[in-house]
Amino acid sequence: MIDYFSDPFYEVAHTFGKFYREVGQYEEAERMYEQALAGKEKALGPNHTSTHSTVNNLGLLYSDLGQHEEAKRMYDQALAGKEKALGPNHTSTLATVDSLGQLYMDLGQLEEAKRMYERALAGFEKALGPNHTETLITVDNLGQLYMDLGQLEEAKRMYERALAGKEKALGPNHTSTLITVHNLGLLYSNLGQHDEAKRIMYDQALAGFEKALGPNHTETLTTVDNLGQLYSKLGQLEEAERMYERALAGKEKALGPNHTSTLITVDNLGQLYSKLGWLEEAERMYERALAGKEKALGPNHTQTVITVANLGQLYIKLGRLEEAERMYERALAGKEKALALGPNHTSTLITVDNLGQLYSKLGQLEEAERMYEWALAGKEKALGSTASVKGAEQEFSMPQV
Template sequence: MFDLRQYLEGLDLLYSSGQGNEAEAYLKKGLKQAAAAGENGSILAILNELMGYYRAAGRYEECLLCADQAMELADAMGLAGTMEYGTMLLNVATGYRAAGNYAEAEALYRQAHLIFRKHVTGPDYRMASLHNNLSLLYSETGRLDEAKQELELAMDIIRKLDDAEIEVAITHTNLGNLCFQMQEIEEGKRHMEMAVRIFEKTRDGKDSHFASALSGLGEACFHEGDLESSANYYRRALKEIDRFYGENEYYRVTKQNLSLVSDLLGRKQAAEKSKMKGMELARAYYEKYGKPMIEIKFPDYAGRIAAGLCGEGSECLGYDDVLSTDHDFGPGFCLWLTKKDYRKIGARLQEAYEALPKEFLGYKARNTTSHGQKRVGVFEIGAFFEELTGYRKAPEDDESWLSITQENLRTATNGEVFDDPLGKFSKRREGFLREPETVRLKRLCLSLGRMAQAGQYNFPRAKRREAIGAMYFSLSEFIQASTETAYLLNETYMPFYKWKIRGMETFRRIPELCTLLEELMQKDLRDTGVEKIIEQICRMVVGELNAQGISDRKEVFLEEQKGAVFERLVLMERKKGQKDD
């Protein structure tokens, strides 16, 4: 005779004593013993336990094999329609969900729900578990609102049950994870904190969901920028996962998260300690290792290699801070060669560069992402500028200049040159530093026209129609066009979009425009102050156009100013044509 109760107590003891990695062998042995005893009910119970083990371990093929065997056995035993059958369906459905077979899982959950509704009259753990698992399915298939509703139904049931503290904690954990998916980070963290408090107070070492709650808090702290706490929670989660399942896929993912957080924490601490900006770090790294490397290994080219840090990255703009250290940041610099020199030593110089020490002044090696490739290292001068602008050297005609965006021109000309003994790189760079006046005026014509159309004409019309969408897009277009106009009037290339406002803070001309744009962004669309700020910005632009002698008109409607700029442009091109003749 097979004693199922005693057998399951032994299984619980394995988990509680930290020997969860021995559970598989124990369960398989139990299957053989139950089969030898002819105990189908025991076989079914062990199959359900084995399903849960394989599911948690990420071994889905074996989980579904157990699920099929369990369903065949239950049908043969005539259990269809019973609560036992519904409970088994719930377990099987969860296995299918974990394996990504969502349609099959949802159909099985529905069958289980029908059975539970028929038999359950009051608060019941199995009904709560069904809502919990349906929620997970909905969240994994993008139906987040439905997922949250199911979890709230589960919580209503569980709170009415006796001795259900652990189940309440599990549901808080699930709600926390769902809130993270919905970008409701604060609420998610509250749920995780409640879950951890319950687990720490009442857990008896038998529940693996504690690790999920700890990981959730690790994620929440990461989003908040509290890297120390995040790393601590991930470490605790790893211990719990290892205790129950060993080094499975969940363990590896959590370990990877811990590694990422620890790396970022180290970079953050180095930045806070040194107070060094990225450009200073690059220059110091070059002086310490780069320059000596060139002099020792490439003495014949030491007077021909340019060095510095230019191109993409906030450090090239001088806008980097502690947060910037989380990606594409660390010791590094650029080396630029002429086409002839690149053919001769480019590959060898790159190898020598890559052999330089990876850590410097407490900073770890650059944490390069897929988007941050080729920002440092060895470049051929012409190829460097072609990659950023589409041209190996500054264009000679306006049409070509206009094909290069302001953002790309800013990227190609920012940063610093540390050494350029040959002067070739600096000369090529200077060609891109200032576009022709006719090109600036052509860009101004476009941006002024967009300001007039979007802000002075279309926004008030959209407002009269109460067309919210049109109001948003009109205001957005006006802000963008105003920003472009401001940079053009300051004769400065506009940077990548997230740095546009930051770049305006140092404007010499119409510096007040930055504050007005930020104020405009915070206004309610229906506020009458929106149109007042639009007109104030337009008057400010007109004043600067007059001050620079680009226009002598006083009209605030910028379509008129666009006409004045165009007339000046025509006059300039006519004089240029006469001079060429």
Template sequence: MTVVAAARRQPPGEQEQYVRLACQEDAELLREVSDALKWDERMGDFLLDHAVPAGELPTLRPPAVTGTAIGPYRLLQRIGEGGMAEVWLAEQTTPLHRRVAVKLIKEGMDSKAMIARFESERQALALMDHPAIARVFDAGTTPEDRPYFVMEYVCGLPITEYCDRNRLNIRDRLELFTQVCGGVQHAHQKAIIHRDLKPSNVLVTLQDDKPVPKIIDFGVAKAMAHRLTDKTMFTELGVLVGTLEYMSPEQTDLTGNIDTRTDVYSLGLILYELLVGALPFEAKERRRAGIEEILRRIREDDPLRPSARASALGDASAPAARNRKTDPNTLKRQLEGDLDWIVLKALEKDRTRRYGSPSEFADEIGRHLRHEPVLASPPSVFYRTRKFVRRHRFGVSVAAGLLALLVGFAVSMTVEAQRIARERDRANREAEVSRRVKEFMTGLFQISNPTEARGNTITAREILDRGAKQIDTELRGQPQTEAELMDTMGRVYSSLGLYSQAAGLLERAVLTRKRVLGPDHADTLGSMDAVAYVYWHQERFDEAEKLYREALQILRRTVGPDRPESIEALNNLGRMMVQQFRSDAIPVLSEALERARRVLGPDHRVTVQSTKNLAMAYSTDGRHKEAETLFREGLTANRRMLGPDHPETAVAIGNLAMVLMNSKQYAEAEKLYREALELDTRLLGPDHLFTLTALNGLGWANLEQHHFEEAGRNLHEALSKERRVLGENNQYTAGTMENLADLAALLGKREEALADMEWAIDHGYRRYDEMVNDENLKSLRRDPRYQALLEKARQAAGKSSQN
């Protein structure tokens, strides 16, 4: 700020008058300048790069310039400048040719204190040898007696910027962060505390195409067990050391009483920013509060949970989530639980409650990544109460002297304790249910009788069947656990296409949850949705629609029609209607998309899903141009939000290819199907439903362009895998067989075409209208057997629509 700089140059008696004249009527500027000058008065000239003690005035010498040679190092470009030193990119000429970074004490800063600090950093770096810490190669003094040292040149970005630019997901960010913890742990093992850890001091570079963090700038590092230099250094008592935004509470008391847990706190703030995209507080707001208030808040204000902070970002939530390859709601869910408590444990004001070392911090993150129980947990009621009293000593002491207030306080605390107890009991019940479910499921995979394994041929289906039978006998009297297991196993049966087994378990889960939790509980609604999905795939459409509408009505009443869960319920209803080829699906899905765009914005997961579903409805209704527009919009959103290498992006590519096929844009469709097939195979495996759908689609595109040999190869491969993975009585298997019937007809193989078509109808092919208009089958139209197949298909389609 130029006003502050000019005011500092005024004689002490004239400072105030100068500031008032310079700021004129700008009250905000006047307050900020006054705060800055008060800070100067308290801290001396530390923010002006430390005071120079009397008798130690430096000798001014020419500054370094580009091209200057310092021994075997030629300065190329100044790439950084701090309070006491500047960093240059340099070229080493002998004995090696390489680029290095040269840190050189600044002209005019070569006092004894500054030289001692500079050599302290040089010695700290020299002590360490770790992949996550920039290495020191050489050191010396220039002909002008300016100390320098040469270190590894790190061509990288601050860790937060690197992660955002490369859109690293939460897991990748955590794995990169644990490497940083390893570097800080190494420094601690060498008895060095960094004291200024922040994103700009952790650069990420690429080595062998893998991101590697490098910790830099040990300029304010502190030695714990030895002196880093034999030169005199001031103790800096009464001087703030570090960066305010990343400073630990103990750094603000100015006593120098810090230990390795100070760095753990700063690491916690870096992790917070990596996960959320923001610090737990608004930095600008804190800066405006004045230095005394800033220090008080660092010592006393508890940070928001990362999940809560992510929810409170407002307009910034969508880009923050996009940088993590997800959407705001999913990001919040990813942070809730383990990551919330891990970060908050690192950010405890009381350092005895933090992780004892960076390695403990990294180990905790490792447990989370391996889905193991973590040590961090919400603070106890006693601890929260003690902190409240410490923050409000005066108010509590006054209240203690007034009986009426004391009684009121006691009552309010009792009510709060009861509320917390209820929450605790609920959490304990949920934890107990989770434990019992885990024990039950683990028990299913433990075969007590060796003969029962039959040579390791026991199947997942047999394990499921055995578990379904044991629910009633082993969990009697535990309705909540029973319902949880029935819901879980029912969903597994459903994912395997075993809908009759799934229906029985999920129906019972709904009844039990309605009785125990109530009809409006989120778990009850979740089970209702799962049952409706099963009914839909059993072609029990009336029952499915009734459940979908009931769940939608409850959600609209309890949380409102514009909540994401209500819009999702509307989507589920419309998607089922599309599968029935109902034109009234379009207004339902149009409403869902309108609400999602208005309330959630274009980049929300539910909005993208609504776009895809409405596009599917348009395609089924023959409105291919409108479908193509929406499918392209959905694909663009998926690529922007999730990146090109995501299963949902592959699905969106396949959807667009399908609608292009319907509008006879075969060449572009073929290209898209190839892209979807490559993605699905790499991301999901060769036998996944999405992979098989893309393979069948590619065969269809080959067929329509009369690339018959490739079409036959792709379609036969798809059919073989679908029979094995999905079974024969499956609409996808039947659809592939219908494509093979088309191929046989085009090749003049009448008998084969009729046989394939009949098989497809008998095993779930229900698209009578498409069969009537299929130009590939026109050579069969005069054959009475084909006419009989048409009638059979019409009856099957009619029966399906009636159901």
């Protein structure tokens, strides 16, 4: 038996941990990283840069598993150690800063995420240049941030910069390049350019991930889930159901039933069932998603609030108007409060518009008028006079860069 607590076998354990994480075998990855960390702390000490590297990678693993508190503890430990040992602008330090940005994104703390990404980008550009792959990964992550903020032109600028650089440096079929391709597909979907989104996500991203990583890798399943959303928008509901069921089965096996990525697919299935008129099934999906998100993310996280709003819309279809009003008012309060959204974000405006419709049904015409005027003014400011803000809210799974 290999003694992972002796030099150099803790490095072997670290390498195996990285391999297992990359192929989605998370339990094995955790076991290897924990053995590597114990070996390094004993042989090298807790403040050695190699020890910090394993701590950082444990943070990445916990983030993959949706264990956000554990991930943050690892990242904070790694960052403090790297800043002391290597300095605040060393590329290894900046990689942890970037990872913290991704964690804050997952937690819905977008202002903190932006601060981390901007620090990482400025540091990478200075240390490595604007076209280095590490720099481009942060550029891509900033694109995701701008997507979440509804700043779609900024997101497009980031993604196009990242894609051009990655294609040149890594080639069109590298998994990092494919992640950016996938993100561009999401952007085109948000812009209403569905044919372009389908071409990019299906012909390029999904085919590339299946070839490079296999059909059941979490990156592949993320694209499958988002293709389900695209088919739903196009009215191809059988195709959407097939995509969602494949994504859900794969995520439940790879990540577990209560991982936030799994719950996003559960929520999306709820929306599909609602469209199909399968209202009891939709309610079951939404209630599962809401319970899981409240436990994992808290009651006021933007992802939780999206499910609350979707439950409100379902209750209207079921004729349960008082429950719908309670859900919509909770969702609106949450979205207005969220730093990421605010009163004029498109997600907020969807709930405002839906509240207007509900108040109209309830005969509360003054309240309905106030909601409609709010929605119209916000829509024209944020999207232009021809855009629509009506409907349920879909959640895109974002790939890990």
